Structures are given as structure tokens and as C-alpha cells.
Amino acid sequence: KNQVEQSPQSLIILEGKNCTLQCNYTVSPFSNLRWYKQDTGRGPVSLTIMTFSENTKSNGRYTATLDADTKQSSLHITASQLSDSASYICVVSDRGSTLGRLYFGRGTQLTVWP
Amino acid sequence: EADIYQTPRYLVIGTGKKITLECSQTMGHDKMYWYQQDPGMELHLIHYSYGVNSTEKGDLSSESTVSRIRTEHFPLTLESARPSHTSQYLCASSEGSSGWEVTDTQYFGPGTRLTVL
Numbered sequence: 001k002n003q004v005e006q007s008p009q010s011l012i013i014l015e016g017k018n019c020t021l022q023c024n025y026t027v028s029p030f031s032n033l034r035w036y037k038q039d040t041g042r043g044p045v046s047l048t049i050m051t052f053s054e055n056t057k058s059n060g061r062y063t064a065t066l067d068a069d070t071k072q073s074s075l076h077i078t079a080s081q082l083s084d085s086a087s088y089i090c091v092v093s094d095r096g097s098t099l100g101r102l103y104f105g106r107g108t109q110l111t112v113w114p
Numbered sequence: 115e116a117d118i119y120q121t122p123r124y125l126v127i128g129t130g131k132k133i134t135l136e137c138s139q140t141m142g143h144d145k146m147y148w149y150q151q152d153p154g155m156e157l158h159l160i161h162y163s164y165g166v167n168s169t170e171k172g173d174l175s176s177e178s179t180v181s182r183i184r185t186e187h188f189p190l191t192l193e194s195a196r197p198s199h200t201s202q203y204l205c206a207s208s209e210g211s212s213g214w215e216v217t218d219t220q221y222f223g224p225g226t227r228l229t230v231l
Contacts, residue, residue, distance in 0.1 A: 004156075034219075043118075043204050043222025044157075089157075101173065104156040 002027040004092050006105040014113055017080055021108045023073040023090030031093040035064050035075050038087045038107065047075070047088075077110075085112045117141050120205050120223035127195055128231050135190045135226045137205030146188040147220065149204040150174060157204065163188060195230045202227050 004025045013019050025033070032051045036044035048057040048064040050073070056065045061078045077084055087107040094101060118139040127133055139146065144165040149157040149172075159172030163182040177199070178192050188207075192199055206220040 041227070042224050043206070044220075045222070046219050049219065102159070104158075106154065106156045109154075 002092075002094060002103050004090055004103045004105040006088075006090050006108050008108060009106070010109040010111070012111045012113060013080055015080060015082060019077050019080060019110065021075045021077075021088050021110070023075070023105060025071050025073070025090070025092045025103070027071075027092040027094050027103050029094060030068060030071070033064075033066055033073050033093075034091040035062070035073075036089040036091060038089055040086070044089055080110075080112045082112050082114060085110060118205065118207055118221050118223040120203075120226050122226060123224060124227050124229075126229045126231065129194075129196055131195050131230075133192050133195055133228070135203055135205075135228070137188045137190070137223055138186050139188075139207040139221070139223075140186060141207060141209070141221070142185065143207035143209045143221075144185065145208045145218075146182065147206045147208075148172070148178075148180060148188070148190050149206065150176065151202045151204055151225075153202075161190065195228075197230045200228060200230050 007022045034049045035047045037047050038044040047059050047062050050057050050066045052068050063076045066073045087109050089107040090105040092103045121136045146163045148161040150160050151157045158174035160174050160176040161172055161180040163169050169180050178190050180190050202225050204225045205223040208218045208220045
């Protein structure tokens with residue numbers, strides 16, 4: 001069964017600290033993996049997209065890594081800010097064709113305290 | 115900021131009422147989607163469209179219906195709302211020509227939070 005599991009479910013950190021969010025998936029065949037940020041009451045916004053051949057992708061203070069062999073991805077946030085408080089969602093695509101679909105994780109709820 | 119809009123943002127309505135959730139995008143994207151999301155849970159695809167006059171059901175069965183008469187507009191209708199329909203509904207669009215290619219990034223609207231009493 002194709003699944004996307006994220007951990008931790010929730011996380012509280014102090015402003016300025018770093019953190020790492022995890023995503024494990026069983027989706028096969030793998031096409032690409034995306035990290036989205038969803039602010040409360042808003043729609044998700046894409047942060048990074050990685051294909052099978054990519055190990056890391058950065059977007060400002062966000063750095064995503066991918067290990068396609070172990071089917072794991074992480075999202076590292078550096079020097080956290082209050083505005084980083086949001087849900088971070090891992091999304092995996094199983095193929096790049098019209099038959100493919102997206103598998104969504106439940107997200108990690110990150111809270112940054114001053 | 116993506117140019118995709120949803121109205122209303124919040125809707126509280128009684129059981130049995132007919133409702134239409136509006137979604138429009140000004141990016142000229144052919145593909146549009148409707149997702150349902152409950153608090154703390156993953157997004158579930160309920161409808162999608164590849165273009166005008168194209169509509170397909172998603173992975174999660176839904177009593178709602180959609181239409182795609184114009185490229186920019188993808189409304190969702192519930193003929194008779196029930197408390198079980200209480201949820202957040204997210205509309206999205208993408209420019210990819212097929213499937214879920216790397217370039218097929220979805221842009222989401224702000225969502226409509228529906229409460230059926």
C-alpha cells in the first residue's frame with residue numbers, strides 16, 4: 001500500500017533554532033517528492049520538488065534531502081523565524097504519466113516561539 | 115502569490131441546503147483540482163479536470179459535483195448539504211500537460227471552510 005508517513009506530528013522550537021522534519025514513503029514507482037508549507041487557514045505553497053536523481057534541494061532557509069534507496073526525505077529549517085510556524089506537508093508522486101497520482105502526508109505542525 | 119481564488123472563505127449553513135463553492139484562477143492553467151482536508155489529516159483529491167468540459171472523480175468518494183465550462187472557473191456544488199460534509203475544501207490548479215511531472219506544481223487557493231449544522 002502506497003503511503004507517506006511524516007514525523008514528528010508536531011514540533012515546538014524557539015526562534016532562531018534549527019529543526020528537521022522527516023518523511024518516509026512506500027510509494028512505488030517513485031516519480032518525485034515535494035514539500036509544501038501550509039499556513040493556518042491557507043492553501044499549501046510549494047517549497048521544493050525533487051526527482052529520483054536529486055539528493056538535496058534548497059529554497060532559502062529550507063533544505064530538503066532525498067534518499068531514494070531508503071525512501072526517506074527530510075526538510076531542514078535553518079535559523080527559524082516566527083513566520084515558519086505552519087504545517088509542512090510531504091507529497092510523493094508515483095509516476096509522471098496521466099495514470100499517476102499524488103500521495104499526501106498528514107503534515108508536521110511546527111510552532112516557533114519567540 | 116498564486117492567482118487562484120476561492121469564495122466564500124467561510125460558510126456556515128443548515129442541513130439540506132444547496133451550496134456552490136467558487137474557484138477561479140487567472141493563470142490560464144488547464145488542470146484544476148478540488149481537495150477535501152479535515153484538521154490534522156492529509157488532503158484527499160475529490161475532483162479534477164484536465165480542461166474545459168473535462169471532469170473526473172478523485173480518490174475520495176464525494177457527493178459533490180463539479181463543472182468546467184470555462185478554463186478559469188471550476189465550481190463545486192453540493193445539492194443537499196449534511197453535517198458529514200463539514201470540512202475544508204481546497205482548490206488548486208497546475209500548468210502541466212499530463213500526470214504529475216516535476217513541472218506540474220499545484221498552486222492552491224486559500225480554501226473554503228464549510229460547516230453544516
